[in-house]
Amino acid sequence: MLAAHVLARHLETVTVVERDVLPDGPEQRKGLPQARHVHVLWSGGARVVEDLLPGTADRLLAAGARRIGFHEDLVTLTSHGWQHRFPPRQFAIMCGRPLLDFVVRDRILAGGRITVRGRTEAVELAGDAGRVTGVRVRGLEDGTRELLEADLVVDATGRGSRLRHWLTALGLPPVEEDVVDAGIAYATRTFRAPEGATAGFPAVNVAADHRVRVPGRFGVVYPQENGRWMVTLSCTRGGELPTRDEDFLPYARSLRDPLVADLIADAEPLTPVFASHIGANRRLYPERLEGWPDGLLVVGDSLAAFNPIYGHGMSSAARTAAVLDERLARPLEPGGARRVQAAIGAVVDDPWIMAASKDIDFVGCRNRAGDPRLTGERAALHGFADLVASMAIRSPEVSDVVTDVMSMSTPQSELGSTRFMSLMQRGRLRPELTAPPLRPDELALVRLDRRGAVSAP
Ligand SMILES: Cc1cc2nc3c(=O)[nH]c(=O)nc-3n(C[C@H](O)[C@H](O)[C@H](O)COP(=O)(O)OP(=O)(O)OC[C@H]3O[C@@H](n4cnc5c(N)ncnc54)[C@H](O)[C@@H]3O)c2cc1C
Structure with missing residues (x-):
């Protein structure tokens, strides 16, 4: 939708070819199975969306989304221990993905410059190896095939894109592809949160420790609109994801800390468990x-x-749309698509290397990547990454920079800067936390008063 929005700024007519009928409200749909799982929009991406579509954040918040300040409003057990709740430096917007999409879509389509061809599938590209001239589509109601001619075709069909196949059908060699697959699987259930908890209780995140050579298990409890908690449990390959309702709570108990299980033990489930194996x-x-x-x-x-x-997909997608906007401000010359594509490719590099270089350390991860940063001797890099992670949870200065990078607000290269190195040397470390940094009033709100409370500094 963001890509269509920016195309409509520069081109005469824009047609979105979409398999689904796009719902007239914040509803689930078949073409977006990931929308049944937690989705956070990091501040780096939220700012891009705001630039492209001013007022979106306010509309989301008015519709019940929550703005989570990092790390004040998040209680997180990282691979290296509990993170101190330092004053917020960045934020994330938390709400259901259907709400997020609806707010964005509603505003974009209200402009009236974009036509949506719903229940229509893109099946192949038209043209030849030198120039794409349109898309062949198929109506899903009656099977009719049609050629949609276009000066510019933008593939935004998501993770399942058939682009490589479509290009070889035009006579081009296969596009290079890297895959790092830790076997990620997600299981999600929505619960009614205790009264006041979606606004007054922090988001919770319990992560695996990739240094322990067993499959990773993770769990989060994130506030959503309408007084709900969305609870996603996940794992890397071999982690035995819970797919039945009765296995959900025991799995939550098996995490490195029982906080997620304690929170949901008496909460009313509002949905069954939805499980997906998509995450390479x-x-x-x-x-x-x-x-x-x-x-x-x-x-x-x-x-x-x-x-x-890592919650980077939507922010990265928004950034690719922003580059499209910038580059289409000038007319595309012959041979120009490759240069624009190179500029688009540059902005996915940070989220790519952050995720791939971390996932590669999980047991059972399958690596089919030629990226030289993912091959060869990585012991020194591991040592540095572990040092940063262990300091970020206890030093506000180090945490600020790491949060800037994680939220996609600052390039990852900042972690190699002299400024950061000197921060690491000077960083004042707070004491190690041995329990989740929850205040007594927060524990009382979710009726966990008897759990040992550690006052947040
Ligand atoms: C389990 C899970 C959790 C996630 N959590 C987060 C998160 O917390 N934060 C975050 O930033 N990102 C998250 N992501 C990533 C995020 O969902 C994606 O990055 C984002 O949706 C990408 O947007 P897109 O428009 O490129 O593709 P999609 O949103 O996947 O949209 C693709 C669209 O194309 C349509 N389509 C597909 N093929 C065709 C075709 N042949 N013809 C016509 N239409 C077609 C589909 O129906 C769909 O509408 C998560 C992903 C998963 C799998």
């Missing part, structure tokens, strides 16, 4: 193809999709 890191390198055809670009998950645990 996958990136295409279209810019490396010598003869990239004119008239074609690729954005969002079609270009690069990541392990969702």
Whole structure:
């Protein structure tokens, strides 16, 4: 939708080809199975969306989304221990994905410059190896096939994109692809939160420790609109995801801390468990193809999709749309699509390497990536990453920079800067936390008063 929005700023007519009928409200739909699981929009991405579509954050908050300040409003057990709740530096917007999509879509389509062809599937590209001239589509109601001619085709079909196949059908060589697959699986259930908890209790995150050579298990409790908690339990390959309702709570208890289980033990479930096995890191390198055809670009998950645990997919997709906006301000010359595509590809590099370089350490991770940063001797890098992680949970200065990077507000290269190195040397460390930093009033709100409370500094 963001890509369509920016195209409509620069081109005469824009047609969105979509398999689903896009709902007239915040509802689930078949083409977006991931919407049944938690989705956080990091501040780096929220700012991009705000630039493209001013007022979106306010509309989301008015519709019940929560703005979570990092780390004040999040209680998180990282691989290296409990994170101190330092004053917020960045934020994330938490709400159901259907609400997020609806707020964005409603505003974009209200402009009236975009036509949506619902229940229509893109089946192949038209044109030849030098120039894409349109898309062949199929109506899902009656099976009719049709050619939609276009000056520019943008593939935004998501993680399941058939682009590589479509390009070879035009006679082009296969686009290079990297895949790092830790076997991520998600199981999600929505609960009624205790009165006042979605506004007054922090978001909770219990992560695995990738240094322990067993499959990783994770769990989060995130506030949503309408007084709900969305609870997602996840694992890396071999982690035995709970797919039945009765297995959900015992799995939550098996995490490195029982906080998630304690929170949901007496909460009323509002949905069954939804499970998905989608979460490999996958990136295409279209810019490396010598003869990239004119008239074609690729954005969002079609270009690069990541392990969702890091919450970077939507922000990255928004950034690819923003680059499209910038580049289409000038007319596309012959041969220009490849340069625009290279600029789009550059902005997915940070989320790609952050996710892939972390996932590669999980047991059972399958690596089919040629990225030289993921091969060879990585012991020194591990040592540095572990040092940063262990300091970020206890030093506000180090935490600020790490949070800037994680929220996609600052380039990852900042972690290698002299400024950061000197912060690491000077960083004042708070005492190690041995329990979740929850205040007595917060514990009382969720009726866990008897759990040992550690006052947040
Ligand atoms: C379990 C899970 C949890 C996630 N959590 C987060 C999170 O917390 N934060 C975050 O930022 N990101 C998260 N993500 C990633 C996020 O969902 C994606 O990055 C984002 O949806 C990408 O947007 P997109 O528009 O590129 O693709 P999608 O949102 O997948 O949209 C693709 C669209 O194309 C349509 N389509 C597909 N094929 C065709 C076709 N052939 N013809 C016509 N239409 C077609 C589909 O119906 C769909 O509407 C998560 C992903 C998963 C799997």
